[in-house]
Amino acid sequence: MHIHPAERLIFLIIGILSVANVALIWLKDIEFHFTGAEVMLATAAVFFGVSQAARRAGRFIRTSNVLLCSPCSSSTAMSAPT
Amino acid sequence: MFFLYSYVGSNLNVLLLPRPNPTMDAALVAIDARFGYSWPDALAWASRHPAISDFLRNIYLSTQTFLFLAFIAVGAFFDVRRLHKLALACVLGGLITVFFWAFFPTSGACAYWTLDPKIVEIVRPVAGSAYGAELNRLMAEGVTRLDNFNIKGLVGFPSFHTVMALVIIPALWPLKALRLPLIASGLVAMPGILIHGGHNLMDIPGGIAVLVVSWYLAEAVLKAREHSVQSVPMESAQAAA
Numbered sequence: 458m459h460i461h462p463a464e465r466l467i468f469l470i471i472g473i474l475s476v477a478n479v480a481l482i483w484l485k486d487i488e489f490h491f492t493g494a495e496v497m498l499a500t501a502a503v504f505f506g507v508s509q510a511a512r513r514a515g516r517f518i519r520t521s522n523v524l525l526c527s528p529c530s531s532s533t534a535m536s537a538p539t
Numbered sequence: 540m541f542f543l544y545s546y547v548g549s550n551l552n553v554l555l556l557p558r559p560n561p562t563m564d565a566a567l568v569a570i571d572a573r574f575g576y577s578w579p580d581a582l583a584w585a586s587r588h589p590a591i592s593d594f595l596r597n598i599y600l601s602t603q604t605f606l607f608l609a610f611i612a613v614g615a616f617f618d619v620r621r622l623h624k625l626a627l628a629c630v631l632g633g634l635i636t637v638f639f640w641a642f643f644p645t646s647g648a649c650a651y652w653t654l655d656p657k658i659v660e661i662v663r664p665v666a667g668s669a670y671g672a673e674l675n676r677l678m679a680e681g682v683t684r685l686d687n688f689n690i691k692g693l694v695g696f697p698s699f700h701t702v703m704a705l706v707i708i709p710a711l712w713p714l715k716a717l718r719l720p721l722i723a724s725g726l727v728a729m730p731g732i733l734i735h736g737g738h739n740l741m742d743i744p745g746g747i748a749v750l751v752v753s754w755y756l757a758e759a760v761l762k763a764r765e766h767s768v769q770s771v772p773m774e775s776a777q778a779a780a
Contacts (some may be wrong), residue, residue: 458646461623463624463760463761467626470726471544474544474551478554481555482554482685489684489685
């Protein structure tokens with residue numbers, strides 16, 4: 458999934474504000490009840506975070522060959538098994 | 540994404556209550572008086588023209604719908620960059636508004652004046668004296684629960700409603716056929732913000748200033764981000780060479 462730098466910046470702002478919100482709720486001991494909409498938003502945020510982390514992990518694995526030895530990860534070895 | 544930001548931003552606004560510093564409403568009311576404006580007089584005028592008042596209330600309550608339609612129109616007629624610029628301008632405008640309010644709190648004219656009940660009955664302002672009294676209480680006591688979403692807005696100066704009502708003008712400006720209707724809708728929204736939003740007159744120029752700053756800031760941020768994205772492959776190519 459490609460995310461435009463501007464969208465990434467807005468997500469970053471949303472993330473920072475969310476952390477600030479949680480900190481203020483905790484510091485001020487404010488009673489907070491989750492509604493259906495909030496659970497949905499939190500689920501979407503977690504899904505987005507996990508998908509981004511998976512994407513970055515996948516890119517790291519592909520570029521650094523940490524899981525595959527170099528002969529096995531080469532295209533020749535994959536396409537022409539002996 | 541923008542609605543997610545609105546949710547998080549409005550929660551932050553509520554969580555910043557109470558404000559320890561005194562509100563600037565009295566000073567803004569005094570400045571308004573120099574320009575010959577007072578909120579009770581504006582509502583008295585609106586009570587003599589109930590049809591106009593109802594029309595202005597509908598316009599005031601439709602601001603977010605117009606903004607939503609503007610997002611769709613920008614997405615349909617322009618490239619994604621302009622859509623991002625509009626979203627960024629709204630996000631930055633919201634941040635500037637909330638942080639300015641955090642240091643210089645205001646609740647608007649509705650928290651300063653107490654209206655004649657007869658006028659309230661006719662005009663039925665969206666943010667009337669009763670709402671202003673609730674704002675004064677929140678400003679002093681803060682909130683203990685975060686499940687009350689009947690809060691229509693906390694910030695007086697600068698008016699974020701002005702930002703939302705007017706940001707559609709620069710966003711859709713290249714569409715020449717829409718220029719006049721956009722300007723007209725912006726002009727009509729202003730008395731609605733004053734009468735039904737319970738704002739001081741000075742809140743509107745404050746909102747316009749926030750809009751101008753956030754629009755140019757959004758452009759600057761976009762250029763900087765695009766420049767950094769373009770320079771990364773060049774740097775890596777140079778390193779490889």
